[in-house]
Amino acid sequence: MINVGVIGYGYWGPNLVRNFADSNSARVIAVSDLDPSRLAVAARRYPGTEATLDHRQLLANPAIDAIAIATPVSSHFELAWQALSAGKHVLVEKPLTATSDQAARLIEFAAAKRRILMVDHTFVYTSAVRKIKELIENGEIGEVYYYDSVRINLGLFQHDVNVVWDLAVHDLSILDYVLAASPVAVSVTGMSHLAGGAENIAYLTLFFESSLLAHIHVNWLAPVKIRRTVIGGSSKMIVYDDLEGSEKLKLYDRGVQVSEDPEKLYQLRVNYRAGDMWAPHLDNAEALKLEVSEFIDSIASNRRPLTDGEAGMRVVQILEAATASLLARGKLVTLGKGVAV
Amino acid sequence: MINVGVIGYGYWGPNLVRNFADSNSARVIAVSDLDPSRLAVAARRYPGTEATLDHRQLLANPAIDAIAIATPVSSHFELAWQALSAGKHVLVEKPLTATSDQAARLIEFAAAKRRILMVDHTFVYTSAVRKIKELIENGEIGEVYYYDSVRINLGLFQHDVNVVWDLAVHDLSILDYVLAASPVAVSVTGMSHLAGGAENIAYLTLFFESSLLAHIHVNWLAPVKIRRTVIGGSSKMIVYDDLEGSEKLKLYDRGVQVSEDPEKLYQLRVNYRAGDMWAPHLDNAEALKLEVSEFIDSIASNRRPLTDGEAGMRVVQILEAATASLLARGKLVTLGKGVAV
């Protein structure tokens, strides 16, 4: 049985608390938030759980084994550092930290303290994304040509981060999980439309060593909600629509081949293939349930979790490069051994 | 009655011939194509129309007033020049020419010959795009924040042009029509996935003097067909789905405002508005029918057509800048007095 404290009971915190509470292997000992009205909600729902304005009570509580952090990004590093200092295992909401340097320091500190450091890359734990990884790894897709994601809606405008740090982070964590390769450069454009606000619309292009191209469109100011990713491969292609009820993932046996016959005209050498579509059944398990299991199990087994600190850091590195490119209106920013801008 | 000759009876030519034939003010005198099998189809359908392998027979025919050109882009300039030389009015399929220099020369020549030069920017003649222009001009949308278009499918791979020249040209012609302003710079990324082929996927970002951002995603290698444009404004927002049957255009009374009160926290100053949606009835008239009318009427009235040579040239200038940026992986290319790369 792992005893958990949760810092932050705003938008995401309640989901973490609920999933820890539903688990047979965990217990939520205490919750903290700076807003008394949020604490009142938590207290009403979970009469047996301590609710406090001061997160240090959680850190000081020797009964608590692990801390989950669901606060604004700017506070992630400081809170995670304090939790590790107090000897707690730590699960941090995405993105892991506000800078890659902070991420590197947390990773090193967690290793030194022999504590689990995990990042909450929720989509990695969905049935759909896990099936995508399987389809890529077993060769069903062939060579991956492109990953194109649209993630837009009328969303909550954040103050401390722009739309890239808020939404594109999901796609970056998915790419980090499903692909064998990492991007080598990014070109990002975007715009802020509210006075004094962060960028509310952005377009990221990620280049890889191969001819793979990844593109992510994120937007807080769209009239409709769209969550759709198209993945093109040399053999088959995937359409992943996260808003679909029972057919989130569709695999198309469609594509184009060019024969090598130099005698033929170009048009005659291109062969189009339009075959069947197949939508595998996916279970409806809540991703966060699986993620909470992974956290608990990695603590119990003293092993590295699937979405460890390194995964968190790789994503933050791309976010940093993306921000640099965005400020320079699409200027190519390379990634690699260190972030050479 | 305007007598018309059509050069090119491949993919688009038959649509031009059919619409000229259905018009009460025009007659198709002759059709030419380099492919005898295409000519046979034309001859079968239109027994009264001359079908020839040699387009020069059309140019030499004094009974022909106007020439419509539906051939590969690389031949547009030469054929249009010949037609103007022969004293014919000219309608050229999009894009007008392969370079902006060619476009400028055609415009000058047509003026000198006092002949109509028109470009086939078909979407400008659709009910949906005309309604969009109306909604922007009457202030319904407010300040235009962004134009985001996705135009993808498993398409015919072209040999002489890439996907930007083939598909993005549609959005560029729509933008040229509905907006009062022209882009000042572009950043384009893309990739070719077939050996020896042109780029089959591309992402264009267009910057304007205002905070308007335009983005166009074009792709020949997608498993599904999507034709959807989202236009965000300070007052309302449009979703235009060209594949919808009867509700192609939806206007959403949704948005975000930030109050100026400096006393309040940022989150509290942001007001979200989620109101009604309205889909205006659009007539089902074929765009090409209206376009053919515009061509005939501009000849008869000796007036400038809506999509004149200048419109064609402006679009080609952006296509040139886009190509330069694409080759430089997203490098910002400015547009303006001449194309200063």
Place this chain on the structure above:
Amino acid sequence: MINVGVIGYGYWGPNLVRNFADSNSARVIAVSDLDPSRLAVAARRYPGTEATLDHRQLLANPAIDAIAIATPVSSHFELAWQALSAGKHVLVEKPLTATSDQAARLIEFAAAKRRILMVDHTFVYTSAVRKIKELIENGEIGEVYYYDSVRINLGLFQHDVNVVWDLAVHDLSILDYVLAASPVAVSVTGMSHLAGGAENIAYLTLFFESSLLAHIHVNWLAPVKIRRTVIGGSSKMIVYDDLEGSEKLKLYDRGVQVSEDPEKLYQLRVNYRAGDMWAPHLDNAEALKLEVSEFIDSIASNRRPLTDGEAGMRVVQILEAATASLLARGKLVTLGKGVAV
């Protein structure tokens, strides 16, 4: 503050408990269920609430003011009767009872005991259905021509009731609420496809005194989930799709008129109107929250609730007539003063 006891913690009970618990005017004192594993779930989630296998403990508890019943239909009458006998107010899941005679007896008993008797016709409390009633009552639709509902999915096969009693009851409760008139006759067809099972597919036609026709298609054995109602009127028409996210209700300005001119041919007298579509913004309030409020408020104010015992009885009368018609393969069964079969 109303103190509530909930009998039945299976599929629907947890929703009732959650909504009573979230209300500021109610408190859930106790929950009963015959299944210990369901009770364990309740106890875990609501540590302060008594959980018991014996519903009589709830009835005997003087602290409890009201009982909500979420058990199989066959037990509704007996449990409601016991609750009223114990002086409790009663909210019963739909359908109110297994026979209209039982319904009549409960209504009479509640009146005698001066207690509130309310039926859980949930859809009546949705924003969409309330907007439909408004559109009908303010004349927007004109004369109502038809109500056509499809309510199908791969659903839980019930043992004690067929698909009419399980699903069509929703549409009957909606019709009872939005229309001024009651049906005068029904014709129902259907089939059972599982050995020993109740009918899993059924089609109900309801006739009214006017030319209004209502039709309901319910099916437990469909591969896809559909919840769509079309309401045709002389002026406008509604499409209500309950699975849509933000545009559940669409109002179409479409229709057909016949002019009276006897000189004209029939075809020339018919005028088709295809106008705009409008989707009003609907709030996302959970229906059950509003329903729970109505129950609490009707107790506090000692007034008749919106979905009272009479509404429940009217629906059960139609269900009885529908069953009779279904057994006779579509035979018309009349409704009226009593159910004259």
Place this chain on the structure above:
Amino acid sequence: MINVGVIGYGYWGPNLVRNFADSNSARVIAVSDLDPSRLAVAARRYPGTEATLDHRQLLANPAIDAIAIATPVSSHFELAWQALSAGKHVLVEKPLTATSDQAARLIEFAAAKRRILMVDHTFVYTSAVRKIKELIENGEIGEVYYYDSVRINLGLFQHDVNVVWDLAVHDLSILDYVLAASPVAVSVTGMSHLAGGAENIAYLTLFFESSLLAHIHVNWLAPVKIRRTVIGGSSKMIVYDDLEGSEKLKLYDRGVQVSEDPEKLYQLRVNYRAGDMWAPHLDNAEALKLEVSEFIDSIASNRRPLTDGEAGMRVVQILEAATASLLARGKLVTLGKGVAV
């Protein structure tokens, strides 16, 4: 080479003419229509084809081998009889005749004259319907439990026939083709909402000797167009949406089984299966092209066509029974050896 004459150039006639004209094995010699403006359209499009107000000129023309009839239903019998009398082969638009007696007489007469009599059941020639037949015949679906079709839109109100004869006829022809069995009884409800008009909305239930249930909903007065058929079977289920572009047919591996174990409770004996979905690629061939081929080939080979007079008569028999039931508000009307009402 078969020489064809087409009687009727209204809504459907132009499609017949175009497909005969495009065939390499046929030639359209003449077209007749009572409306001079329609004839003018035909003459303009097909300069080499004779256009006449008098259909008797087609019958008298010895160069014509076959007659296609695309006129109102009430004239089908008379025109087909005349054409057979003149020794022509005959293709008649659906439904074959206005009564089953007329159908029987035509069948007998065609046999006596040794001429082909074919009915234009277009849907039988679509890729989707042919694939459905294949999936049923090869056992993929298992036992067919139900066929549920919705065929509604804002349609052209007919004067001489009601919506059953206009739209339900399509589903009846599909059922006649894909099923091995014929219905034994029907129950139909419906309504007319325009003064003096035929029924514009109707619901047909068809009973078979097995537990198969077929239901057809047709409506001329719907705000949206729907063409969707769900076919449930003991093994798999089909959703056929004719308005879908590239995925008209979806096969779901979903269903319910009941185990026989009498020891278990009913709920525990029901097993739900929610598996994959598969959408086979269908070619885009125009159905009418295939149908015209079938007509020409059956003439050339002197063989019975797929949709022969008997198929046409079986459908008319059901239409007659449906009308009788509709007038009696859902009264069960049996079909069989003769139509025993």
